[in-house]
Amino acid sequence: MDAATEENYDVVVDTMKDRWASYPAVIQYVERTWLCHKTKFVTFWTNQVLHLGNTSTCRVESQHSVVKMWFESSTGSLDTVWARVHCHIGNQIIVLDDETKRMRELSYQVYERCGCAMRVTHGLPCAFQIQFSLTAGTGLYIRKIHPFWKTLVIGDGDDGPVFGNDSAEDAAHFRSLMDEVIGSDPAVLQNVSHIIEEELHPDHSDLGDPTVNQVRGRRRNNDTRRDPCYFEHVNRQNTARSARQIEDPCDISQSRYRHMLPRPMLPYITGWKDVIGDGNCGFLCVAEFFFGDQGRWYDARETIENEVLGYPTLYERIYGLGRLGINVERIRWDSGAVDSRHWVTAIQDLFPIANWFNTMFIILGVGTVPTCYYPCLTIFPLRARRGVTAPEREFVIATVGGSHFICIDLAPDSSLPPIAGWWTENHEPSVDGWDQRYAARRNMWDALIR
Structure with missing residues (x-):
């Protein structure tokens, strides 16, 4: 009953069967009377x-x-x-x-x-x-x-709770909060304004529900150059900075994220590149690294989608039981700027990219303070083709507050953050021992963050 994963459930059921093997009637009773209803009382399903x-x-x-x-x-x-x-x-x-x-x-x-x-x-x-x-x-x-x-309802529940007239007190409290917001960082002001606008005018939102595009082929002449949408208005200053950064993408001192990067990694960072923050930034980084063109972000989405659909059993263990279709629909998008419903999901989406391109991923978590070391992880391919004995490339990506991604260049043989637990638990025999090849670099990371 307390099994938190399906694998744990299978293990304890097998143990029970082995322990009571001499009493087949007991096993039969348990299976036909209880285990057939496992989804109703076992922790993993509840x-x-x-x-x-x-x-x-x-x-x-x-x-x-x-x-x-x-x-x-x-x-x-x-x-x-x-x-x-x-x-x-x-x-x-x-x-x-x-x-x-x-x-x-x-x-x-x-x-x-x-x-x-x-x-x-x-x-x-x-x-x-x-x-x-x-x-x-x-x-x-x-x-x-x-x-x-x-919600607290006392009684038979037919009548809603009656409140006193607290409007004056609420108004005063709201004004004090507004004064505090106005005096805060501009990003806080922008965020709070957007939240209030959504609450007061939900029908005025610039972001409608996206129409699912079932077409498998690539859209032509489709890039991030378009009339400004909500995200581009929000990120107009960021985009301008990105344009300036492209002139000298190797100077990490120019990065506005430098003060938030994990300090132990700063000596190893040799370059960086920001991308447009239109909701496709994670896929823009992938397209920039593998195709050399941010405008091919829809190719990156299509590549990930094809990889996931090609190995559903493998990726169901990564995305979760019964959640494969939901994540495929999230990845499937080629209509320009997008909201959070179609963003990259780190860490899961990095596995199909690593598999398809036989690449080792290093993801650095950019926190509000330089001592934030998570999610800093190393991701290897879950499987490999015959004859392949190691990753062919290394791709470094930084997640900024979990909502934006930038490309990072690291010096050769730099330190490596911990290996993702999903890889340890789900990789196939074809990549056994790949993590051991990088033991020295892993030790460097452990020594740096002490």
Whole structure:
């Protein structure tokens, strides 16, 4: 019941069968009566549905049981009972604090080991989302909390809660927040303005739902030169800086991200190149490196899509059970600027690129402080063609706050961050031992960040 992965579930089931092999009737009973309903009670499958912590067939009895544990006694005065119920509710609220501690424990592997169960099952930010918010500096907003945790109805539920007239106090609080925002960094002001506009005028959004393009062929004469869209207005200054940087792409001192790059890597960085921030930036970096032309970002998307569809069993282990189709639709896009629904997903999308081009990926996490060492990872191909014994190239990419990517050039034989856990767990025998070839460079990284 507690198996967190399908692999763990298979292992414990096999162990059970071996242990009770002399009692075939028991095994038959378990299989036909219980295991046929595994998706309804095994943790791996229940972690994929929203249940808000209710894992019992009777929600009332489940809640009674939990509350009784806090009461410890069937008798009590109003003050003691109220205090313990209050503590019980408070204990549920601090789950976010526990998830934050879990985020720190996972360290640089938070992106691949989080599992996002808290987000899916409870409607609360998971360790991955918390880390993303900290790295991007955007913070966590209340809209990321499921309404279940923000709603209290006492009674039969027919009448909504009645609030006092707090409009004056709310208005004063809002004005104080606006004063604080206006005095903040321009990026904060821009972000908050966009959020308010979306709340007040959802029908005025510049970003409509994209139409899925089922055509397999490449679009012709399609590049990032077009009438300015929302993202290009937002990134107009960034684009101008990028144009200046292209004149001297090897001077890392000119990079506006230099102060945020991991300090141990700075001596090894020999060059960098920014790309247009129109939502395709991850694919623009891939196109720049492999095709020598950012304008071929749609070729990069098509290449990744073909690789994933060619080996569905392999990539289902990377993207998650039942999530292959969703990610293929995310990757499949060739209609210009795009919102977050079609961005590159690091770390997963880097595996099909590494496989297709037989390339070793180095991804550097650019945080708000130079001591942010995650997600800094090394990614090898998951499989190799016959006769291939090592990656042919090395590609370095930096993720800026999880929402923008830039290309990085590193000196030969520079240090390597940790190997991605997904590679260790899912690579095929054809690439066994590839990580051992780079043990010395891995040791360099460990020595640098001590």
